[in-house]
Amino acid sequence: MHDQFDVTLEDVDLLGEVELTTNLIIAASEAEEMLSPDEIDRILGVRPEVPPARREA
Template identity: 65%
Template structure:
């Protein structure tokens, strides 16, 4: 009989969001000023409309 309480406690979407947030924090900490929008987009994996 399977244990109904034996569930994976890992949320892959949440892990991706935490990784992106962590990367933004690291980049912001290493930066001398505000991060340019282009750098934020690169870190988040955003593809500009004119490229897509």
């Protein structure tokens, strides 16, 4: 008999968010001081957006 509640659920986006959050929590717990916005961006893999005027130069 099939159990209707026995389902495999995989949400790739959610798994990615959980991994990012986990990495941030670990880094914050290991830091002696508050993480700077630049450190948080580095941990999350965020690249600063370059304004269009600078891209053309």
